[in-house]
Amino acid sequence: MSGFDHEQVVVHTGSRSGLPVIVAVHSTALGQAVGGCRIWHYPDWRDGLTDALRLSAGMTAKCAVAGLDNGGGKTVVAVPEGVDLDPVRRRHALHDVADVIASLDGRYATGPDVGTSPADMAVIGERTPHVFCRPARQAGSGDSSPHTATGTLAALRAVGRRLHGTPSLTRRRLAVVGLGNVGEKLVRLLAAEGAELLVGDIDPGKRALADEVGATWGDPARVVTADVDILVPAALGGVLTEEIVPDLRCAAVAGPANNQLTVQAVAGLLHRRGIIWVPDYVAGAGGVIHALTVELNGGTADEALTRVQGIEDTVGTLLATAERTGTTPAQAASELTRLRLRAAAASHRSRPGLAGENGETREGRQVRHG
Structure with a gap:
């Protein structure tokens, strides 16, 4: 457990589904931990644990930089490779997730992630109130992908201002890799902005979207290294490797895909090449910001x-x-996260009697196997 900095991790075998359910609570220093529920195939359940630990820490940073009063968490249901969940077993898995979350007594709330949807959040919500992004017809905030796309567009405007002195993306060359729920909506927004788009996806059926919006279609591997102003990763993570950085021909990278860097050293390699990289947890925070503002904090849509x-x-x-400090945007974001968490910890220490369940402080560490 060297370097372990999570407050609580629960690894539980679902009583209904028989699947490993992992809930990682990284931090509640700023408030209730939040993070998506991922149902995904893994070679080994420990790979799912690794994902949960990494992604929950990323959620802490995402919330801190966005100015949200929440910490980071993550749920992973580790489905063995080659196993397909039928509707009954899937529902059982969601109820197993709900039971683990309910056992945390409000320390953590979950929302949709890879492999889950607002409808799945409604199923989890049958057994615990600590869930967000349920369908709008059930008083939830619904699909978060339009808001993630809107937030990414805002991030790209800031990058455009840094590169060209104006936030306008008209006639700017952007390469978008990944045309899933968020990527498709982002491409439509960028096309409306008048950007020149090169797009790619592993699904050839997505070419119809490129034709519809007037974008150029390309093989994803070639799109990544195209000569453009901004590369926009919008698929699953791991697109930025140590090997690919020398081949990049963009001025900046900013997009909503999680875990874009295969290793943290890639951020330094990008910086040395003069390529701006906006951390994915900053550019892709729009969905979380919207959901928490509306559903958990009672704010209006406006x-x-x-x-x-x-x-x-x-x-x-x-x-x-x-630019002022000679560091990277990632380092600036990390410092902002550190300062917010330090200020929150100092505030907690100044208030006596602030303790969690079983008398432990909010800075306590737990690992529980169920």
Whole structure:
């Protein structure tokens, strides 16, 4: 457990589904931990644990930089490779997730992630109130992907201002890799902005979208290394490797895909090549900001939109700080996260009697196997 900095990790074999359910609570220093529920295939359940630990820490940073009063968490249901969940077993798995979350007594709330949807959140919500992004017809905030796309557009405008002195993306060359729920909506927004788009996806059926919006279609591997102003990763993570950095021909990288870097050293390699990289947890925070503002904090849709569009100012500030200090935007974001968490910890220490369940403080560490 060297370097382990999570407050609580629960590894539980679902009593109904028989599947490993992993819930990682990284931090509640700023408030209730939040993070998506991922149902995904893994070679080994420990790979799912690794994902949960990494992604929950990323959620802490995402919330801190966005100015949200929440910490980071993550749920992973580790489905063995080659196993397909039928509707009954899937529902059982969601109820197993709900039971683990309920056992945490409000320390953590979950939302959709890879492999889950607002409808799945409604199923989890049958057994615990600590869930967000349920369908709008059930008083939830619904699909978060439009808001993630809107927030990413705001981030790209800030990058455009840094590169060209104006936030306008008209006639700017952008390469978008990944045309899933968020990527498709982002491409439509960028096309409306008048950007020149090169797009790619592993699904050839997505070419119809490129034709519809007037974008150029390309093989994803070639799209990544195209000569463009901004590369926009919008698929699953791992697109930025140590090997690919020398082949990049963009001025900046900013997109909503999680875990874009295969290793943290890639951020330094990009910086040395003069390529701006906006951390994915900053550019892709729009969905979380909207959901938490509306569903957990009782804000209006207009208030949520204003906060999502505020990502432009957040990215602009990080870019200015990085330039002034000679560091990277990632380092500037990490420092901002550290300062927010330190201030929250100091505030907690100054208030006696602030303790969690079983008398442990909020800075306590637990690992529980169920």
